[in-house]
Amino acid sequence: MDFLTGMAFWVIILLVIINTVLVIRTDVVIHQEGDDDGEKKGLKGDDKLCRTTQS
Amino acid sequence: MEYIVKNWIILVLMIVYISICLGIGWFFKRQASRGVKEYYIAKRNIPGWVVSLAFFSTFISTNTYIGQAGTAFSAGLSWAWVGVIWTGFCMMTWLVLGPRMRNQTAYLSSVTIPDYFDFRYQSSFSKALRILSAFVIIFATLWYMAGIAKGCAHLLKSILDIPYFWGAFLVIFITCAYTVWGGMYSVLWTDAVQGIMMFAVAIIMVLIPFIYVGGFGDLMTKIAMVEHVTKAGKPMGDGLVTFGALVSFAYILGIGFSVGMKQLAEPRCLIRFYSIDNAKSMKFAMIWTPIFLGISMICVMGLGALVHGMTTNEEAAFLVKHTDQVVGWMLAKFGNPLISGICMAGLFAAGMSSLASVMLIVGTAIIGDMWNVWKPMPKDKIVGRTKISIWLYCIIVFLITLKPPAGIVELTAFAGAVFAASFFPAIFGGLYLRWGTGHAAFWSMLIGIVSCTLYREVFRVNIPALKNIHEIFPAFILAFVAYIVISKMTQSKVPPKEHLALVFGDGKTRS
Numbered sequence: 001m002d003f004l005t006g007m008a009f010w011v012i013i014l015l016v017i018i019n020t021v022l023v024i025r026t027d028v029v030i031h032q033e034g035d036d037d038g039e040k041k042g043l044k045g046d047d048k049l050c051r052t053t054q055s
Numbered sequence: 056m057e058y059i060v061k062n063w064i065i066l067v068l069m070i071v072y073i074s075i076c077l078g079i080g081w082f083f084k085r086q087a088s089r090g091v092k093e094y095y096i097a098k099r100n101i102p103g104w105v106v107s108l109a110f111f112s113t114f115i116s117t118n119t120y121i122g123q124a125g126t127a128f129s130a131g132l133s134w135a136w137v138g139v140i141w142t143g144f145c146m147m148t149w150l151v152l153g154p155r156m157r158n159q160t161a162y163l164s165s166v167t168i169p170d171y172f173d174f175r176y177q178s179s180f181s182k183a184l185r186i187l188s189a190f191v192i193i194f195a196t197l198w199y200m201a202g203i204a205k206g207c208a209h210l211l212k213s214i215l216d217i218p219y220f221w222g223a224f225l226v227i228f229i230t231c232a233y234t235v236w237g238g239m240y241s242v243l244w245t246d247a248v249q250g251i252m253m254f255a256v257a258i259i260m261v262l263i264p265f266i267y268v269g270g271f272g273d274l275m276t277k278i279a280m281v282e283h284v285t286k287a288g289k290p291m292g293d294g295l296v297t298f299g300a301l302v303s304f305a306y307i308l309g310i311g312f313s314v315g316m317k318q319l320a321e322p323r324c325l326i327r328f329y330s331i332d333n334a335k336s337m338k339f340a341m342i343w344t345p346i347f348l349g350i351s352m353i354c355v356m357g358l359g360a361l362v363h364g365m366t367t368n369e370e371a372a373f374l375v376k377h378t379d380q381v382v383g384w385m386l387a388k389f390g391n392p393l394i395s396g397i398c399m400a401g402l403f404a405a406g407m408s409s410l411a412s413v414m415l416i417v418g419t420a421i422i423g424d425m426w427n428v429w430k431p432m433p434k435d436k437i438v439g440r441t442k443i444s445i446w447l448y449c450i451i452v453f454l455i456t457l458k459p460p461a462g463i464v465e466l467t468a469f470a471g472a473v474f475a476a477s478f479f480p481a482i483f484g485g486l487y488l489r490w491g492t493g494h495a496a497f498w499s500m501l502i503g504i505v506s507c508t509l510y511r512e513v514f515r516v517n518i519p520a521l522k523n524i525h526e527i528f529p530a531f532i533l534a535f536v537a538y539i540v541i542s543k544m545t546q547s548k549v550p551p552k553e554h555l556a557l558v559f560g561d562g563k564t565r566s
Contacts, residue, residue: 001132001275004298008135009353012142016349019146023341028154030334031161031560 062215065396069215072400073229075248076407080233080241087238087438094238094438095166095419096329099157101243103336104343108250109243110327111347112408114145114318115253117206118467120355120405124260125378127359129286130302131295134360138352140311141318145348148318149341155486156328157337162557166329167416168192168322168478169424175485175558177550178493182428184481187500189424191477192322195470196413197452200227202467204456206379207406213383214399223456226403230410231449235442242411243330249404254347256401260382261354263389264361277364283371295360309525313468316475316527320482322420323412358382365389418445469511469526476530477503480538489555492548495541503534 059066087094127134165171169192173185204223211222233241268274278295285291285301294300318324331337359378362385363371374381382402386395421444422437432440460466480499484491507530515521549555 001279001296002298005132005135005296008133008139009357011139012135012349012353015139015142015146016345019150019345020342022150023338026150026338026341028334028337028341029158030154030331030337031158032333 058216062392064392065215065399068396068400069403072252072404076233076245077229079244079248080236083237083240083244087236087240091166091423091434091437093240094441095415095423096326097239097243099161099330100332101240101330101336103331103339105243105247106327106331106336107340107344107347108254109246109408109412110324110340110344111351112246112250112253112404113323113327113412114409115348115351115405116203116409117210117402117406118203120253120257120260120402121206121210121379121382124355124358125381127357128362128378128381129359129375130307131291131297131300132357132360133298133300133302133304133307135352135356136304136307137311137314138349138356140308141315142345142349142352144315144318145345148324149344152319152325152482152486153328153331153341154334154337156325156482157331158560159486159558160329162560167419167423168325168482169420171485172481172493172496173428175550176491176493176496177554178548180493180497184493184497184500185424185428187497188478188481189420191473191500191504192420193417193425193448195473196417197455198466198470200410200413200452201455201459203406203410204452205459207403208456209379210383210399210402213380214386214395220457223453226406227410227449227453227456230407231414231446234411234414235445238438239326239330239415242415243327245411246408249408250347252401252404253408254351256398256404257351257354259394259401260385260398261358261361263385263394264358264364267389268364274361274364278360281363281371282368283363283366284368284375286375291363295363303523305523309523309527313472313475313525313527316479316531317471320475320478321471322416322474322478323409325482326412326416358385414445414449417448418442421448469507472511472525472527472530473504473507475527476507476534477501479531480535484538484542488542489559490542490546490549491538492542492545493550494545494548495538498541499534499538502537503530506530506533 087097092098123134123137159165159175160171163171163174165174167189169185169188172188173181176184204227207226208219208222211217211225212219217225233245237244265271265274268277275296280293281291281295283291285294291301298304331340359381362374362381365385365388366374370384374384382398386398389395418441422441426432426440427437477500480503481496484496484499507526510521510529511526515524515526550558555561
């Protein structure tokens with residue numbers, strides 16, 4: 001197998017490692033429904049899902 | 056009786072697998088039917104490992120495990136570079152889109168991709184954008200589902216001698232049953248089971264040629280200099296292990312980008328982000344999805360090239376012209392019914408996981424994004440009507456599968472390019488560009504669709520120099536440039552600051 005052909009497999013492994021490091025170092029915050037939500041924020045749940053007009 | 060004696064292992068494994076899928080659908084039936092948020096996005100309550108496996112199994116289908124693996128038979132080990140590009144796009148999708156999409160759709164109470172466009176952009180074009188995107192989904196999915204069902208039906212015919220009609224019927228309507236019963240719960244949890252199977256099968260399949268020939272060194276020596284010929288009848292020589300010898304890098308880039316970019320734009324992939332329950336799950340999925348995909352790519356993308364070590368010259372001459380049969384042939388030649396049965400189940404898992412995802416997306420598009428927008432309905436009717444629409448759509452897909460149009464594979468690939476070119480600017484702009492407008496999103500989507508079609512049907516056919524440049528490149532660039540330019544021209548249509556503050560989570564700690 002020549003160098004460039006074999007490199008494909010190693011590049012995949014390298015990408016996965018780089019990705020793992022990047023994610024570990026990233027601060028990820030996910031909004032939980034109910035956090036900071038109040039009536040001011042508009043309709044909730046299925047009511048908002050059925051909304052078709054713009055707010 | 057003879058049939059059962061010959062096929063009992065494969066039949067048992069298939070029945071166990073199908074029972075698990077139907078059982079999962081039935082288990083979630085009541086929970087899923089409680090409301091739209093449950094049915095459409097599993098109430099954003101799914102752990103990261105499930106979503107990770109679901110993303111992997113949804114994106115990878117029989118097109119990969121049979122089609123791409125088989126293509127390596129004619130293209131050589133260079134085909135692994137397609138896997139590199141797909142892995143790169145997987146990383147990009149999770150890093151760039153994942154957390155933002157999850158947060159913004161939660162802030163907006165969005166449950167579909169089309170309604171995300173509507174609620175995010177809030178312009179006079181929002182409804183048109185929502186309906187246009189729903190239409191693209193409904194149209195493109197027809198061919199995609201028919202292509203997968205066709206592949207699975209052929210597999211059933213060749214391995215179990217089940218007539219094509221019944222093979223297509225079983226694949227489509229078994230998948231339809233558990234999808235309709237359990238909604239997104241069912242789709243995600245069956246996807247997770249299927250993802251585990253697919254991952255295991257990828258590893259099993261790549262080991263087969265090595266075991267058959269007698270080791271890594273022996274196999275690599277054998278395929279390094281073969282007497283087999285290419286499709287054109289020229290000797291392959293060392294082409295299987297030489298970069299670019301049997302396939303151009305331009306072609307590798309074309310397939311790599313046109314299919315890989317689907318992860319960034321196709322609703323069946325992006326909708327996965329909606330369902331993740333918390334930050335820990337999101338990080339888990341961001342790490343493990345590229346791992347699942349990357350390792351599968353290492354196994355599958357070079358598989359066809361390795362199969363040359365198992366073939367005679369005559370067998371190779373046949374298979375190089377029928378690359379879709381390479382994987383089936385490999386299993387038959389290896390001659391182990393248990394391994395064949397496990398791999399068969401894995402190949403079906405690959406097809407059915409993708410089918411289930413797109414079925415649900417189509418149902419939500421028809422009812423949630425088209426009918427409910429055109430004529431709003433009581434909210435307690437939405438889930439029931441979504442279920443009916445999925446059944447009806449599956450009937451249409453089944454009829455098309457019985458008589459698929461010529462070039463259905465190309466149609467499927469084209470549909471994927473349309474998604475990437477037309478959806479990505481609106482999605483990326485929505486997530487990152489506060490100054491992006493609904494007008495820009497609408498027109499960029501339309502330009503993506505039209506330019507993709509024109510380039511493919513007119514320019515690429517008539518201008519030889521453009522033959523190897525896939526339509527996704529010009530269409531994507533044009534659509535993205537259009538989004539930016541039209542946004543700048545329509546700054547008066549930017550949504551209000553309060554709305555943008557909600558969408559972008561201003562004042563909340565975010566990623």
